[in-house]
Amino acid sequence: MNTRSILSLLLSLALVLGLSVSAAAVNPNEVVIPEYSVADYTVPFATRLDAIDALKQPCSEQGTIVERSYTAPAYAVNEMLDKDVTIDKTLQIYLPYGYDESQPYNILYLLHGTGGKDTYWFFTAEPETTRNVLDNMIQQGLCEPLIVVTPEYPSELKGKDNKIKDELVAAYAEETNDSYLKVRNDLWTQFFGYELRNDIMPLVESEFSTYAGHDVSEESMRASREHRAMAGLSRGSMATMRAGMLMNLDEIAWFGNYSGIWLDMDKLADKLESTGLPVSYWYNGTGTGDFAAENHLNFHNEAMARLSDYFTDGENYAMIVKDGGAHDYASWIVDLYNSLLAFFK
Secondary structure: OHHHHHHHHHHHHHHOOOOOOHHHHHHOOOOOOOOOOOOOOOOOOOEEHHHHHHHHHOOOOEEEEEEEEEEEEOOHHHHOOOOOEEEEEEEEEEEEEOOOOOOOOOEEEEOOOOOOOOOOHHHHHOOOHHHHHHHHHHOOOOOEEEEEEEEOOOOOOOOOOHHHHHHHHHHHHHHHHOOOOOOOOHHHHHHHHHHHHHHHHHHHHHOEEEEOOOOOHHHHHOOOOHHEEEEEHEEEEEEEEHHHOOOOOOOOOOEEEOOOOOOOOHHHHHHHHHHOOOEEEEEEEEEEOOHHHHHHHHHHHHHHHHHHOOEEOOOOEEEEEEEEOOOOOHHHHHHHHHHHHHHHO
């Protein structure tokens, strides 16, 4: 057995036993892995990239994917440049096999990362793979039938007069005391919360059968929050925290973060304290070859130390480090699988 294999084996064993691990000792990819510890999870989470290979094959009961178009205010551009303009966008919607308007479905809003679009999960990354995994999980009873929506969180407009310069972002970051907002791409993650709440969720849930019952009033959406989840990868994970947990916690109860957080802990602690709303489950995933692992695991350590009143590892929280997982789709599709093992249960 070569050195790399031995190190990978040591890391896997440490994860299984819930032991602290250190990059200096066991990380073969030279990615910084801070010391951390995790619970002994009763949910059978996958920690290997090949663990769900069988689910990637076509299923005999296939869901369908439909597209919807909408026009929304360009919230970040309007705020930062004092404008009143709109943007035309699309989103993709997965409907499970046998979708029936007479029954309500749980719903997941699932985000792409930097450079991606609303088509990333179902068409761009690995065509049909995400749908196959969803189809097979549902057919095998690993999760209940659900609706999955993949929006595009940036709102980039054409024309130099609509470009937000990084100097403006820096000024906004200083004003809001947010050290993680550095460039325009970061800003989208902040302002997407308005679009999600005012435009996307009302569009989707007025047409399709969710536990909101086609009633997208704030009262109805809040009452059905236990049947609504949000997850994202990389900068989409950053958007999940900001647009989701910080801005729409009253309407969303389940969260998944894949490959990084990039949020000041004080902001999350203040939100949880001020709302008094519980997060039903918070799934976190990264990999031993993921450059975002350092950020994510440092945040995990701080969350476990500071948010013990809200999260208990192994009960309503998980941190899964996948052996060999990198900053790519092969790792993120495993995170999606893991999320659905825990969500809506």
